[in-house]
Structures are given as structure tokens and as C-alpha cells.
């Protein structure tokens with residue numbers, strides 16, 4: 001028994017059982033109950049998440065520039081923020097995490113405080129559509145853009161591209177959909193098999209699917225690439241894919257001096 005806990009206090013349940021019993025259909029929200037189980041939920045729900053996070057560290061190390069801002073937009077509990085923090089070698093960078101869920105930001109503050117790296121982190125409880133962006137070398141949208149109103153995505157990406165310095169990047173990870181119905185069916189089945197292999201029941205999978213249907217709107221890889229280029233990035237590279245989850249690197253070219 002945990003001696004630091006009084007007998008009346010129940011241990012905090014951090015395993016995701018939110019959809020395990022039948023519930024009234026309601027849109028998925030990043031509220032306190034999701035924030036509590038989020039590390040378990042995202043690891044068991046997103047194929048490749050546990051690979052993408054350490055690679056954000058590697059990419060941040062490559063692309064962070066001295067005396068610039070690095071942003072993690074939709075930072076949740078700070079897993080991607082901490083990966084950036086560990087990768088950025090320039091002590092004069094500012095690392096800024098933004099999320100509009102107060103439940104996420106409160107817990108994120110705690111995780112950031114537990115990490116003993118020197119680089120300071122500023123957390124903003126704000127909408128990423130309104131947050132100020134400037135002088136950026138690395139910006140991360142790790143499974144966040146998919147939750148933004150599709151009509152507002154181009155404007156946000158253009159603001160990020162405008163704020164990004166030559167040679168800087170956006171790391172964009174997303175759930176995607178496929179042009180071919182056959183491929184869509186295959187990748188969806190494999191994603192659901194991944195969830196099943198991670199202990200989710202058919203009821204959990206189907207209730208979660210209904211809950212995110214109206215709030216997580218996936219787009220095709222072609223749509224993402226075209227929009228990133230018209231937003232002002234010069235190149236888009238897919239550096240990771242597992243089933244219907246993809247991560248891209250959108251790059252601003254270095255200015256040539258001719």
C-alpha cells in the first residue's frame with residue numbers, strides 16, 4: 001500500500017477507460033477527464049506516437065536556430081514540448097507551448113517542472129488561432145491541426161509560414177484520409193487492429209470513433225502538401241507514416257545571396 005496516501009483517497013486512475021461503458025454520444029473534448037488519462041490514451045490510440053515523439057527531438061536539434069522562438073502548438077501535457085526542449089541546443093532559444101485546454105495546461109506545467117533541462121518553457125493557455133507567432137525556427141503541430149476548423153487551417157499555416165525564418169521548419173503530424181476507398185478501408189482496419197492489440201474493446205473503439213467524428217477532420221496527404229506550399233513553405237517531406245497517421249516536415253528555404 002502507498003503509505004503517503006490516506007486510506008480515504010482513491011489512487012488517480014490514469015488508464016484510459018473513458019469509452020469502456022456505454023455512454024451518451026457527445027463530441028470529444030480535451031477536458032479534465034481526458035487530460036487525466038491522456039498519456040495512456042494517445043500512446044494506445046495513435047500508431048507511431050512513441051516513435052514520433054523522440055524524432056521531434058532529433059528534428060528540433062537539426063533545425064533550431066540561435067536566438068529564435070520554437071513553438072509547440074497544441075502541446076497537451078508537453079510530450080512534444082519536452083522532446084523539443086531536449087533537442088534544442090541553443091540556450092538563447094525561447095520555447096513556447098500553447099493549448100486552449102486549461103486542464104491540459106495545468107498538468108503540463110507540472111510535467112515541465114519535473115523535467116530538469118535548463119531551457120525555459122513558457123506555457124500559454126490560448127487558442128493557437130490567436131496566439132502571437134514571430135521569429136520562429138521550429139514549430140510543431142503534433143496531432144493538433146486535425147482538431148482545427150478546416151476553414152481556418154490555411155490561415156493558421158500561412159501565419160506560421162510568415163513567422164518562420166529562412167531554414168526553419170514546421171513539424172506537422174496528422175491523422176490522414178485516403179483518396180481510394182479501398183486504401184481508406186485497409187488503413188482504418190489496421191488502425192482499429194492496433195487499438196485492439198492495445199487492449200481497447202470494440203465498444204471503446206466504436207464509441208471513440210463516434211465521439212471524434214465531428215471534431216477530428218482528417219484530410220488527404222495531397223491536400224496537406226498543397227496547402228503547406230501555398231501557405232509559404234518551400235518544400236514538404238513526409239518523414240514518417242504508420243497506417244493513417246503521418247508526420248511531415250514543411251521547410252522554409254534558406255535565402256540565397258546572388
Ligand SMILES: C[S@@+](CC[C@H](N)C(=O)[O-])C[C@H]1O[C@@H](n2cnc3c(N)ncnc32)[C@H](O)[C@@H]1O
Nearest residue numbers: 030074076079080099100101127128142143147
Ligand atoms: C492530440 S492533442 C496533441 C498532443 C501533443 N501535441 C503531444 O504530442 O502529446 C491535441 C491538443 O490540441 C489542443 N487544441 C486543439 N485545438 C486547439 C486550438 N484551437 N488552440 C489551442 N489548442 C488546441 C487540444 O486541447 C489538445 O490538447
Ligand SMILES: O=C(O)C(=O)C[C@]1(C(=O)O)C=C[C@@H](O)C=C1
Nearest residue numbers: 041042045046143175208212216
Ligand atoms: O483516431 C482515433 O481513433 C484517435 O483516438 C486519435 C486521437 C488523436 O489522433 O488525437 C484522438 C483523440 C486523442 O487525442 C487521442 C488520439
